[in-house]
Amino acid sequence: MSATTIPSNIDDPINAQILAVSEDRVQGFTRFPLTQIAEAAELPLETIIERIGAMLEAGTIRRVRQTLLATSLAPGALVAWKVPPKQLLSAFDFMFKEDPFSGHVVLRTTDKETPGSQYKLWTTLKVPKPYSMEKHCEYLCQQTGAEAFKLLPANKLFALGVGHVRRKELQPGDRTEEPGRVLDTKIVELTDREWRVLMALKREFEPSELQEDLWAPRAEEAGESLADFCEIAESLNQRRVIGRFSTFLEHVKKHKDGARVTKFNALFHWRVPEGKELEAGQEVGRHLCMTHAYWREGGPEFSNVNIMGVSHGTEKDKVLAHKAAIDQHLEEAGIPVSYTNVFWGGQSEIKPSEISPIAYRAWCEERGLDVEAMKN
Template identity: 75%
Template structure:
């Protein structure tokens, strides 16, 4: 491997030495900077699978030189523009999961939110949601994502969380199918209502893949987010050592997991709700759309929703009577509420145009929101049980 000279030291290593900059020399860290935008249009969602040199791939695909990519990504992480950089996993293939709607008294929502985000490593997205009027399910004002690795049980986990919080009830909404999406927030800002792919969204199954302890150890090192000092040309050397592997063996196992569709994308995740240090905000509105389509049409409807560029997620989830029997759900973000509703109206019209009638629909608007990667390892679950004073056997189905 050729090692390249840089003001940050040798890129082939696992650390860098930051240079001292005056205010005038400060590296731009906002999403509206032209170079940063060029990088983010690639780094948010276009680096699919495992790459031996992921930052080099970002540089090649964005047309920005590697030194600048490394410098700008470090600056955006340090400024909070990017909330994390990490290798994502196909968590739906590694641990059973669900969207969880929680019924929490208004006075207890803040404390319950804080506990889910700060104390439960298996809850990922934590969002408060409201509707524009009283509707089926509008009493569920706190929503989380949850992953509980086998052989442990999501219901047992939720019942335990109820003992630690003000939650009075919950509804598990596991995904039957997921529909592949992939437009990052930076590119999504210019999307017009109705813009979609030529082909229906790709269907992703939720079948769990069994892994060995060694594979779990490598995955845990692989998925941990990168600190600024770890944003170097060859980031996997240190992670291989962390997992007790040679770099060759580490990458060989990672490549095999990639072939088994356990690996997601290498991604830079923007802070898309809170304001950045330069005052910009990637998005202001986070909308969870609900649709009820005829029985038997869920798969086709999910693919038609999933082809729309405005969507960040789309799922087949059965809402049950609490949510008026909706069966397709998806999330869209935007800076203008009316624009978000225009995107939804375009999807509604498209579903009707392809012969999928929508008999009920709703929007749950996001309020306070925090996101962290969910733990998915059974090793991590046993360690959590020990910290909580729980018998792991009591947390199985």
């Protein structure tokens, strides 16, 4: 089949079969990730390579890469920004284009005026040790005209995964039998050699790079033998630094065929009693509609909410039905919710956050910033 006739849309049955696995089912470091996808999807390896390559070329898949558990590698936070309306779009562009340490960049609104609704720009941020998130945000304020920011670091994580293709068929209340797992945010210290391997490991794959043995060229790139490269990657995996091998769908913008994976991106907020955060987070995290769930302290700016999570959908009513099912489940689990809210995502851009201290030093030098002054 020629490249021009290989289906690249998500509704193609074979592509859907692949994506149901490749989005978030290949966890950790594995020696032959595309082979693992082929086995789980019950398709030939050649088909996997061909179809993922075609979807990547068409923009249906926006990137293919080995993800990292960045919360274990660099201090991070969700950041809410208060920006004057006239500067909102330029601030959005700066965060996306000029700051490699900001990842998700999203404009959010609420259905009515609520605590925190004046914070309309939201980003994720990673600032490698020993540099300061606070100082980094102060610099971004100077560059964008932002009047204020609120750092919302995660105390714990309860759900991490995407699986948009599988989630399309979910019904409100669908959840796992077991509570969501608790992921820590403790930082793992790495050597320069481990950083070199990690940087080669996480770089996105171009369509031409897709092959059975993905890691041999990356080992060479890192200046390691293949055996040493894989040994270091396995060690990092055991230390819970490695995330999943994933094909990331373009789930915000329209695909070439006009299809959209999701239309509504909702950030849910809940306030639960002090001491109930872990239990509540696990109960929220077990709901399959949730792509992320965290324990974050919102403070008075956000009515002291402490559990947050993200869910996506093509219909607003369906997204709200998912949330209503979670609200009911929390009540049935004996976890009272004294306040809740939804921040709806509008314009958004997504890129992996840079997490290397080497990259941070280089960025500071490029910007004319005193590297030492940016430290904690």
